[in-house]
Each structure stands twice: as structure tokens, then as C-alpha cells.
Amino acid sequence: MEHLIESFRQFIKQKGLKYTPEREEILREILAIEDHFDVETLYLLLKGKNSKISKASIYRTIPLLIEVGYIQEVYKQGGHSHYEVTLYKQPHLHFICMKCGQVREALDHRLNDLIKEFEAKSGYKFLTYHLEIFGLCPYCREVK
Amino acid sequence: MEHLIESFRQFIKQKGLKYTPEREEILREILAIEDHFDVETLYLLLKGKNSKISKASIYRTIPLLIEVGYIQEVYKQGGHSHYEVTLYKQPHLHFICMKCGQVREALDHRLNDLIKEFEAKSGYKFLTYHLEIFGLCPYCREVK
DNA sequence: ATTATATTGAAACTTATTCTCAATATTAAA
DNA sequence: TTTAATATTGAGAATAAGTTTCAATATAAT
Numbered sequence: 001m002e003h004l005i006e007s008f009r010q011f012i013k014q015k016g017l018k019y020t021p022e023r024e025e026i027l028r029e030i031l032a033i034e035d036h037f038d039v040e041t042l043y044l045l046l047k048g049k050n051s052k053i054s055k056a057s058i059y060r061t062i063p064l065l066i067e068v069g070y071i072q073e074v075y076k077q078g079g080h081s082h083y084e085v086t087l088y089k090q091p092h093l094h095f096i097c098m099k100c101g102q103v104r105e106a107l108d109h110r111l112n113d114l115i116k117e118f119e120a121k122s123g124y125k126f127l128t129y130h131l132e133i134f135g136l137c138p139y140c141r142e143v144k
Numbered sequence: 145m146e147h148l149i150e151s152f153r154q155f156i157k158q159k160g161l162k163y164t165p166e167r168e169e170i171l172r173e174i175l176a177i178e179d180h181f182d183v184e185t186l187y188l189l190l191k192g193k194n195s196k197i198s199k200a201s202i203y204r205t206i207p208l209l210i211e212v213g214y215i216q217e218v219y220k221q222g223g224h225s226h227y228e229v230t231l232y233k234q235p236h237l238h239f240i241c242m243k244c245g246q247v248r249e250a251l252d253h254r255l256n257d258l259i260k261e262f263e264a265k266s267g268y269k270f271l272t273y274h275l276e277i278f279g280l281c282p283y284c285r286e287v288k
Numbered sequence: 289a290t291t292a293t294a295t296t297g298a299a300a301c302t303t304a305t306t307c308t309c310a311a312t313a314t315t316a317a318a
Numbered sequence: 319t320t321t322a323a324t325a326t327t328g329a330g331a332a333t334a335a336g337t338t339t340c341a342a343t344a345t346a347a348t
Binding site for chain 2: 106
């Protein structure tokens, strides 16, 4: 964990920015989540620990954490963005129920294989991907 | 084209909704676009033809057109959604260069097959999907 | 220490999208 | 063809995510 903090510090310095306690606090909280989150949740978690971090700082820090590769925006729901910590995860896909909002993750090596093949053919260097599938979950498809 | 209008009419009726001139007008305009669009563009196109369609009606019709499978939301840009007409297109994926922002589309039937298989196994009813691959395009991967 | 500059929190702002509501249109049934 | 039930409309108000502003403060290089 500490090496992730250190890497982030180096990244910030390398960009000519200033390393602040607020940025570190936000990063530590996100690393502790190890899962999906949105700005509101993160803000309330920090607030619950008597942190004085503002939402503005969270909004300002997120793009940095995406750039350094620690988190990704994975989908929009309820009118706002949801992120996930990508550090300990394989690339995967999301099923999102358009009615109840339930999100399910899945992994499939054939998808990863296919994507590797696209990479070889395309000449791109792939860094990450998102596969989001929208529809109705088994429960909601029954209910009218 | 008329059969698409007719299918939409049947879809609307089947849902117990009412088939209105406004809904048809919006559909006709979107079918004429055959490409990417956003709500503002669509609204101005209609307005330019002396249509009195409101933005509210456009926002209310879009989810129906997504549900019937005629359009998809493909990305957010400039803080708002962009859609594309999917009728004449196979579902496809986007390569997005993280450096220059270039977007390339690609098709692969195996991806569609895989997604159909996920659908069968998951119990979901899939309405649309979005595969975005982020990385560096052939040009940007060379430039340090 | 000094200085230049980046960052902060709070609040104001922007703007895409949703909601409200009274008037009107659609549809099924009498 | 009337009637009645209900869905839809446009207009504008409301909502809320995300961005920007700004004065005070913190960082970090010299």
C-alpha cells in the first residue's frame, strides 16, 4: 500500500504539481474501498472520519488518479459517474440493469483473448477496456 | 423505412403507450440522420423544419428508441450524451486513443456471439452494449 | 526566509436532464 | 360517434453533477 502512495507522490511531483495531505487522504480512502464508488459515497466516507476534504478536491483529484492508473470510470448511473479501483482487478465486463440499477461483473478469458487479438491487429497499445452491457436483469425482465 | 416506422408503432402499442405524431416525427428525423447525434443537434434540425417538438419530448422519446433497438448512447462528450443510429450498423467497438482522442470503430462477429452467449447464461435481457478500448494509437505509441 | 505558484474550501455558476402541470390528444369501449 | 380514461404534450421550473471563481493558505524551490 505504501508503495502506491509513494508512486502517486512521484507522479504528482513529476507533473510539477504539489503533493498535499488532501490528495493523499483521498487516495488512501479510495485504496481502502477496493471496490466501486462514486463521489458522494467517497465524500461521506471521508466526512464520517472527520475529514474536511471538500467535494471540489475530490473532483479535482479523480482525474489524477485515473491518469496514474489507479482507478477508472466504469459507468454512469443515476446521473453521475461511478469509479472502481483497478489496481487489484482483471479487466472485466459489467451487466447493468437499466431498471433497478443492479450491476454485475463477469470475467471471460475469451473476451480477453479477443481483445488481445484486436490489439495485435490494430497497431494500438491497449491499456484498458470497458465492456458495459445494458439491459434488464432476470427480476426486472419479468416485472412490467 | 416505412417498415421501421410501423415496427415502432407496434412497439409503442404493445407497451400500452399512445402513438403520437411527435414520436413519429422524432423517429423520422433520427432515421434521416443515419449517424451520430446529440439532443441539441436533433432539436435544432427539427426546429429548422418548423417543427414544434420540445426538447422534453426528445428526451422522453430517446429511451423508447433505445429500447426498441434503433439507437444507442455511445459516449458522453462535452457533458452530454451522444447517440448513434444502430439500425444499419452491427454492434461494434471503439478504440479510443488516450493521448490524441482519435476514435476508431471495429466490428467482430465473435464479439457479438460472445455477448449473445453471456445474455443466454446471465438471464438478463440485453438491450445494448458498449465496448471501449483505451490505449495509444499507432502514431501516439511511437511518440514519447 | 523569501517568493512564486499551486491548492484549498466554500459558494456561485453552468448546463444536461428530469419533473410538474394544465391543456390536449389518443384509444378503447359504449 | 360520443364518452371516458389515461397518456402525452410544451413550457418552464426544478434538480443535481460537475466546474469555476476567489481569497486565504500551503508547498517547495531558491
